[in-house]
Amino acid sequence: MRIAVIGGGIAGLATAAGIARAGAAVEVFERSSRGAAPGAGISLFPNSRAAMRTLGLLDGYDRRPHGPAPGTRTVMRRPNGKVALAFPAWARPKVRMFHRNDLREFLLDSCRGVPIHWDTAVALDDDGDTVRPAVLTTADGRQSAWDLVVAADGVRSATRGFLSLDPGLRYAGYTAWRGVTRGPADTGGMAGEDWGSRQRFGTVPLADGRVYWFAVASKQVGRTAAAEGLGSEKEAAEQEFASWYPAARALIAGTDAAEVLRHDLYDLARPLHVFHRGRVALAGDAAHAMTPDLGQGAGCGLEDAAALTSLLRGTAGPDADVGGLLERYSRRRAPKAARLLRASRLMGRLAQRERKAWRPGS
Template identity: 40%
Template sequence: MKATAVIVGAGIGGLATAIGLRTAGWEVTVLERWPRIVSAGTALGIRPDAQAALDRLGLGEELRRRTVPYRDALIRTPHGRRLADLPLRRIERRGGSPVLMISRVSLMEMLLRAVGETTIRTGTQITDPVTLHEEHDLVVGADGLRSAVRAAYFDAAPRPRYSGIVAWRGVTGFEPSGFGETWGPGQVFGITPQEPGSTNWYAAVATPQGRRESLDELRARFAGWHDPIPRVLAEADEETVLRHEIHDLSPRLRSFVTGNVALVGDAAHAMTPSLGQGACQALLDAAALADLPAAPRTPADVAIALRAYDARRRRPAQRLVTMSRWMTRLAGTGRLSGARNALLQVLPG
């Protein structure tokens, strides 16, 4: 065997997996359907376990140079009354490091630089994913929510399920006096650090599928909420604000692997962003796959190693999918505050 791997998708999970496999001695090719690699996005919170994954990939020091720690944040009502603290200090105590904030653009820059001489073919539409496993010793589906690899290889593959929520994201030009989330019936607004000198904001609003609200309608939704929310939205620019319908996968996969094919990131466990864990889980997937043997002698060696990857990653990731789904439902409700606050106390660090 030549230890050749093909990765479908050049997002966070795909690039991180390419780095890990290449470091482990595999010959890697990355296929991306877009004409160029898309690095747009706003803030990501990198938790201690995902920081350890980036250490494993040789990127820990650069991560820490580019990030700001996120240690203190409140959950409040629309009028500004404190409901609870976000569990950032608990995450730091358990993990030995604070959550580190970085823009998706900056993280993608890091990953692309570290990929090095790995072959990346953009503008490559995968029309017959089944042929890939005949030409390579390992196939990795890192092609997101609507994964062609998942659809081709996995029986009764889950499909995207609309959460009922549309997420808006942007960057504001001033630093607020405090960070955190504000929860109201059917909608949530959050403000976090992003990078030195940059502040991230996001809104999650209950919206019928297919309905496209304008930025003015979003401003109207949050009119009268506590400062600085109206100011943030007043300064938002229609051309730079990102808007996405939020989906997860249902039902859950029985395995992340089949034969010499493995799924990572959203292709395996797409989740709502309520816990801020999507990028972290993709990085953990990539670090786990980096443990594959560098010189497998037979296809059985690859299959055995992939089953170990599945045993290590599937249950923890799927548990977070479920918890994130519940948090999405509870964060925007005016009822069930007891259940909502109890869930905050058991969220994983």
């Protein structure tokens, strides 16, 4: 069976690595260049580890250095730094914290032998049926035919629209700044997410002592530092969190301005009930873009990759029933992803509430 994956993000690369191990001939098309993943971290929960096992990547995943260090306490602090909630320290923390580029390099290593076409945007031209293959076209008009296409083309997936499955996106009402400190930083042995009033701050220690932080604030959509007359998004984050506790401000201050990212947060307006049409499957954010409030977006994409891998194992021959396989994929994945999308939205609403008593300084 010949399989194309659109998108070389976490979901696309994991899918390619898994289904190559399941015996299919797979190629990846990525519109960006090889480069490096942006300077941010990512937390992966135990469901990601279970997915890695199904993908055949568990040994490498377990060997990969990650944060937090054993014994780190997970806490929730108030904006004044007072610990409001503390969880017992794990000898072996269940959540693994990576720099996004480390995770990407691991997935790229796992794709060794899989052709990855960088700088190659593709568009779906035909989703195929029981007799017709699916067809992709590159920007310069080259067409190729595939037994199966996995579209892992992200939150703004054009494929989702082509398949008439797009419910549109919903702005969540809040924006996130993210950064990784330029060198090791002291977190006092703590990690976690702090809630204020319509603001949150997260501290995520990485394997090499650097710290990934995120800072979330309720804002109108489309606001930028430049529009507010500020020199950089780092300055905007510093201004927004100016009255938070010193260790939070020190993490922002310890990050190079060019490395601070800002994104308004979106999810799918409604969860999808099916993830496929014809010979095309959606995976990752293309299928279930959710807000990051439960830290499950990438984990869910890894679960999609694992589901496709296990369905293809032993059935990746030229006569495979692709339609039946994708029916099973949708049934296996869509209900759980819908629950997580709704739960993330709910968590975001709760976390971003106005809490006068939790304003900085109170």
